[in-house]
Amino acid sequence: MTGRLLALGLALVFVASYAAAQVGADKRRSGYQDMGEALQKMQDDDTANPGMLYVQLGGQLWKRAVGAADKSCADCHDAAPASMKGVAARYPAIPTGGDRPVDLEGRINLCRTENQKAEPLPPENRDLLALSAYVAHQSRDLRIAPPYDPRLDAFRREGAEIYRRRQGQLNLSCAICHDDNAGKKLAGIVIPEAHPTGYPIYRLEWQALGSLKRRLRNCLVGIRADAWPLDAPEYTALELYLMERAKGMKLETPAVRP
Amino acid sequence: MRLPILLVLALVAGSAAAQQPAPPVVPQVIDDSIPQSLTGRPGDAARGRAIVANRSIGLCLLCHSGPIAEERFQGDLAPSLAGAGSRWSEGQLRLRIVDGSRLNADTIMPAYYRAQGLHRVARNFEGRTILTASQVEDVVAYLVTLKD
Numbered sequence: 001m002t003g004r005l006l007a008l009g010l011a012l013v014f015v016a017s018y019a020a021a022q023v024g025a026d027k028r029r030s031g032y033q034d035m036g037e038a039l040q041k042m043q044d045d046d047t048a049n050p051g052m053l054y055v056q057l058g059g060q061l062w063k064r065a066v067g068a069a070d071k072s073c074a075d076c077h078d079a080a081p082a083s084m085k086g087v088a089a090r091y092p093a094i095p096t097g098g099d100r101p102v103d104l105e106g107r108i109n110l111c112r113t114e115n116q117k118a119e120p121l122p123p124e125n126r127d128l129l130a131l132s133a134y135v136a137h138q139s140r141d142l143r144i145a146p147p148y149d150p151r152l153d154a155f156r157r158e159g160a161e162i163y164r165r166r167q168g169q170l171n172l173s174c175a176i177c178h179d180d181n182a183g184k185k186l187a188g189i190v191i192p193e194a195h196p197t198g199y200p201i202y203r204l205e206w207q208a209l210g211s212l213k214r215r216l217r218n219c220l221v222g223i224r225a226d227a228w229p230l231d232a233p234e235y236t237a238l239e240l241y242l243m244e245r246a247k248g249m250k251l252e253t254p255a256v257r258p
Numbered sequence: 259m260r261l262p263i264l265l266v267l268a269l270v271a272g273s274a275a276a277q278q279p280a281p282p283v284v285p286q287v288i289d290d291s292i293p294q295s296l297t298g299r300p301g302d303a304a305r306g307r308a309i310v311a312n313r314s315i316g317l318c319l320l321c322h323s324g325p326i327a328e329e330r331f332q333g334d335l336a337p338s339l340a341g342a343g344s345r346w347s348e349g350q351l352r353l354r355i356v357d358g359s360r361l362n363a364d365t366i367m368p369a370y371y372r373a374q375g376l377h378r379v380a381r382n383f384e385g386r387t388i389l390t391a392s393q394v395e396d397v398v399a400y401l402v403t404l405k406d
Contacts, residue, residue, distance in 0.1 A: 169383040170317075170368045171376055181335050181366070187313065187320045188331025226378045 028249060029183075031192040031257055039204075043256040051133060051202035051254025054126075054209045058134025061127055067118025073131070076115060080138050088136035089251055090147045092236050092243070101155050101236050105132050105211060123230035129200050129209045136199065136253035144197070144246050152240060155233075159241030162234060168225030174238075189258075195246040196239065198255020205258065212239055282373065283391050285356050291349030292356055295398075296371070296391035306400025309393055310339070316389070316397065321367070325404065336367065343402040351401045355394055370394060 032040060042048045062080055065072045077083040092101040095110055102110060108131050109120040121128035146152075163174040177186070178194035185191070199212045206214075213235040220227040228234045285292045295301070309316040311326050318324065323332040324339035342351065353360065357369035370388045379385075389397065 165377065167376075167378040169376060169379045169386070169388060172366065172368070176366050185332075185334045187333050191335075221380070224380045224383045226380050 026248070028195060028246070029193050030195055030197045030249060030252065032198070032252060032255065034183075034190045034192055035256075035258060039256055039258060043198075043252065043254075049202065049254060049256055051200070051209055051256060054130040054133045054200070054202075055137045055254055057127075058130035058132070058137075061131050062134060067112065067116035069115065069117040071116050073111065076111075080134065084135045084138040086139055086142055086145070088139040088253065089142045089145045092152075092240050093147055094149060094151055099151070100233065101152055101240060103212075103236050103239055104135060105129075106236070108132060108135070124211060124214055126209075129211065132211070133200050133209060133254050136251065139251045140253055141250055143248050143250055144243055146240070146244050146247055155237050156240040156244055158234075159237035159239070162238055163241055168220065168223035170223040172223045174219070194242065195249055196242045197246060197249050198252035198257070200253065201255045201257050203257050209254065212242075282371075282387065285352070285371070287353060287360065288349070290353060290361055291347060292352040293349040295395055296352070296356075297395050299395070301392065301395030301397070301399035303396070303399040303403050305393075306396035306398070309389070309397050310400060315393070317368075318397075339401065340404055341406050343404040344406065346401075348398060348402050352394065352398050355389075355397055370397075 032043065035043075042050075046052050059080075062073045065075070073080070088104055091107065092103045093107075094101050095107060105123070105128055108128060112118040113120050166173045166176070174194065177191050182191050182193045196212050199215075200209045201215070202209050203215070211230075213230050216235055216238060217227045217230070283296045285296055286294055307326070310318045310324060311329050313320065318339065319326065319329050319332045321333040321335040322337065322339050323334060326332075346354065354367070356371040358365045358367045359369055368388060371391065371394050373385050373387050
């Protein structure tokens with residue numbers, strides 16, 4: 001009898017402490033929190049954040065008519081601060097009439113080809129990044145909120161599998177570094193938790209704005225894996241998984257990273 | 259205009275040929291060690307130290323720290339290399355470098371002398387081991403000197 005009571009008591013203590021841990025502070029860390037103070041200030045100050053130059057350019061492009069339809073983004077979407085608010089927080093998503101998820105840059109290119117009757121912009125093209133930064137900037141400080149869409153589940157699962165699969169000559173997975181060893185130092189640099197909270201980001205190492213796809217490629221090259229081409233669906237699958245994993249964290253676009 | 263392109267191609271081809279790994283040695287594993295040198299000769303500790311310190315050849319200091327003061331940015335994902343020569347025998351060190359997954363399937367340490375069983379390896383590294391047999395021996399020779 002005593003044994004049973006003891007077991008029950010222990011179980012209650014366990015449940016109570018588990019519940020307390022659940023309501024406790026979110027322990028996930030944005031890469032922002034692992035940067036030095038100087039870089040944090042650079043990101044926070046719109047006059048010092050180099051990513052804001054791209055956001056400004058994106059604002060100009062938003063109003064510029066292009067393509068055979070001679071339409072601008074604003075002709076359909078009006079003012080972005082209202083119409084684009086929250087959009088980046090829920091991408092990638094499956095476009096109307098489509099059957100595969102697209103990321104924000106993919107969505108912009110769909111608008112170009114379908115509505116503006118213009119050529120799609122190539123991956124990492126400056127104008128594409130600028131438009132993407134401008135649209136994502138309208139969600140700054142909003143929480144990442146992946147859409148409820150069961151059609152995305154299979155793609156998200158694929159992303160999770162890629163994330164956990166060892167690859168490359170160094171035989172590492174994303175999870176080994178960014179789940180199991182996040183916060184430790186790789187060659188003196190803190191390994192981040194890999195939350196896509198600020199894309200496109202201005203990375204000092206690039207001296208430019210770049211997409212999540214470019215960042216993922218950097219890691220693949222680092223582990224000596226065969227990096228998929230920038231338009232490969234694997235990146236969208238990974239992004240779907242990473243956005244789900246970062247659900248509820250605040251967007252920072254344009255983030256600055258070392 | 260064509261000449262520079264050809265020249266570049268020739269250089270690339272030349273360097274690729276120079277990097278061709280020697281025919282892979284099949285190491286003899288006994289218990290938790292590989293007692294025999296992969297080359298049949300002892301390695302060179304000074305060369306081994308240089309390999310360990312090199313961020314694109316040995317890669318060791320990305321994850322480990324070690325008594326190599328001039329390399330300021332060292333990792334802390336793995337145990338310090340200091341004292342490795344006291345903790346392990348030469349043969350044990352050799353197996354841990356050749357293929358640590360034979361001791362611990364979940365190890366994060368890459369197998370430095372195994373080219374099989376890997377996935378989606380970049381084309382320029384396909385079929386190649388991270389270190390050559392003689393580089394492995396050099397690193398072993400260096401690590402056994404780390405007594406404290």
